[in-house]
Amino acid sequence: MNIIVMGEDLNAKVAASMLASVGNQVWVTSEESLLTQFNSEPGLTELYQRQKSCGRIVSIAKSELSEKRAPAETDFVIISETSDVIAEIECLRDSSCVSKSIFVILSPSRIGEAIGLKQKFFKDYEEVSVACIPLLIREGRALEDFSRPENIIAGIDDLKSLAKVESLFHPFNRVTNVLKFVSTKEAEFTCFAGHAMLATRLSFMNEMASLAERTDVDIDVVRQCIGLDPRIGQEYLYPGCGFGGKALEQNVKRVATQLRQRNDDLGLLDIVLRINDRQKELLFRKIWKFFNGELENKTIAIWGAAFKPGTSNINDAPCLKLIELLTAQGALVKVYDVQASSKLIDYFKKVDSVSVVDSSLKAIERAEVLAICTEWKEFWSPNYKLLAEHLKSKTIFDGRNILQPQLAEQHGLKYFGIGRNKVTR
């Protein structure tokens, strides 16, 4: 099949690589970004390069789309996020090559987007379809998520697309049929509702954590116990210093905004987001209280900046907020992240009080306290003795509840987690 992939995010790079890897011919419109980004995603860049060198991924410039030099009889146009590629879609509008194509939106930005796109650009092209297939592609395991999906919600509005979409996903749909066909609006809604549900679980757990702090209960024990209930399950129950990442927060905001337009909305998702904003402030507030508001010239070590482990992405990451708040009070920050160093250096290039270091040890040298913002595996079992030696105030603020408080305390370290402050066992 001939496939054009538009967009420059992770979804675009994964879709291009994986679809090429099973024999399709793929044209990409943002090759430069795809080549330089997401190099830390396991296996991805290698796969992309292999497909490129054997000619199954080809770059096509925007101008070439408009000159009707687009690949003849394009079967699919994969759009990662519509707003990023409107100009490209515009160029394709009158191209005969896409007169029978199916446009596939991977990351919807509103309910009704697919129908809107069809009406806006391809109203007069009866055979053009627009589908919405919001794939679950998680950073750190993106190739696996694409090649062995647990389910594929395929939103289409005409039956003739069904067989073509089936054949597109045929190579990734072998063990059991995981394709579920719904309307485009249902697929878009599912995507938003899913994100809103996950965010609500997280904010709910953060509320419970806050109550746990006030009742001398370790929220981590409670988390394990309620997760045993099959109606609840273990996923997305981890309290912490806030969720980040572009898609989750943005999509929850979108649904919240849409809900707010109804007069009888009581604001559940607004509260979910507000709780998350508060969580992102939580480590700062704990550190502030610890130092009685005297943060001027105090050095704070931070481990982890990426919004989750396995990625270098720092979009909306809680760590950024923490650093902003600390430096605004005159504190100095030494931050270490496993993959996000270069992004951090770029982000804080104008802030003298932030230094990005290349090891967890360098971060704690001459620091007063340590704050942990991302649950990278290498932070789970640190050398507590070393921490106690280096940290002048012998204190750890664990924003992801990954350390063992009793071990920290055995080494003379004060430990503050999320929802487990006063726990001593």
Add this chain to the structure above:
Amino acid sequence: MKISESKEWKQLTSHLLEDIQGIKVGELNDLKSRFEDFSYEFDDLLIDFSKQKVTSKTRELLLSLAEAANLKSSIAALSEGKPINTTENRPALHTACRLPASVELVVDQIDINLAVQEEISKIDKMVEKLSNGHWRGYSGKPIRDIVNLGVGGSDLGPLLVCEALDEFKVDYPNNIRVHFASTMDGSQISDIFNTLNPETTVFVLVSKSFSTIDTLSNAASAKAWLMSNCPNEALVDKQHFIGVSVSAEKMGEWGIHPDNQLRLWDWVGGRYSLWSSVGLTIAIKLGMENFKLLLSGAHSIDKHFFETELSQNLPVLMGLIGVWNSNFLGVPAQAILPYDARLKYLPNYLMQLEMESNGKSVTQGGESIDYDSCPVLWGEVGPNAQHAFYQMMHQGTRKVTSDFIAPIRRFSKEDSEHGKSLQEQHLLTLANCFAQSRALMTGGSLDELASNSSEKKQFPNPHKFYPGDQTSTTILIPELNPYTLGQLIALYEHKVFVMATIWGINPFDQWGVELGKIMANETLSELKNAASTEKFDNGTNTLINLVKEGIGKNGKGSNS
């Protein structure tokens, strides 16, 4: 020589007897050129004196009176920072607070605008730190509520501006709200304690002397409230209290952190001080840009007042007509009637500005005056006042002169259905404004109006008869915004100065408020004393003793 003994005063008296007495203000308005002759414009601001009982001759004689009272040199002395507040031996330089940053004002060899600008930049920094959420309460949460604790000039000015310009408030991400508590009885501050969160509340203590008991008693309660939630006093002081005062020493003694001290100068009177650090809450609520627009509006009037010849000078004409009404027409009362509910605190503000400034009976030199000074001034939002005290103005026995104040444009950018309806409401409001000033002027009989005939009834119903002949000034502003509000307030400030100058009194002191304060201290110690008192007059003693008996009891309907 007292001004009442001057030739010009006597000429005005004769003019009154010869030319004015017996004329009704409505008759003066029969002339086609009346509006043109008696209305003035400055910078989109319009003042219409056509409904005042003045003729060209009156105006001429009033301007001569101004000359006789050395108004020109007094205005110069004000602008140059001469020590015109003679009883306290200092200048009155509120106008310096609204100078553009680039301008110098040298007083006693010092450019005082440097100090003014320094405070403005301190305010700017505080506003920024609060608005970007970096000002934190004791528990590390960003500040959400600012409570202004001040009374009189430390309350009324900021309150007026914050309420009037609510539509201009900045939409901060942390949604900062501004509150005011002034009364010493604790009712307002206790409401603050019940509704706000101590973790996220900052109190701004505004007191020129930093010894105002009203403010300090509220501040003491505020500190106790915070300390019951966070016992670390140094942290509470640093994160929850800002001071605005002349006295850094007293602020320090109270516990205001040096970084949180804003300076005031003894050359800014309390009721003239909203332009200074006293306006911090204004700057927080409306943002620095709007605060500076407010200052520049006021400055535009300062320039006009200082530089325009007397005959075209708006505050001068307002002041002279005020003197004419008070001293020659014998009008004892002045109503302030804004036809815009956003200006609901303007009457309260002007009550202090005018009556605390000019409610005096001795000249600068200490001589008793033999003429009236400040009229009784009060007011209310016009449309509401129509249902309250207009009855008295239309049919009572007292003469009252009124200021009608209204914006030309309101809701003009609204294009929704309810927006159009609001525009209709604005027209209705203006119709009422103009109709009331006309009705007060012309009067008439309701029967005649109902029958729509000019024919006079021989026996009109006396209950439906309106004598008219009540005078008024109409002030139109293009719209209410920071700039025009700054202009409006400055206009009245200078009008007050003009009247004071004619009367020869000092508008910048307020010795009248001191006696009661001293007596209150004695009374308090008697109230606290367990034994019954016989120290004062019989009436006062009895009241005190009644309270002593009753204070611990529960009364009928008690809920405590």
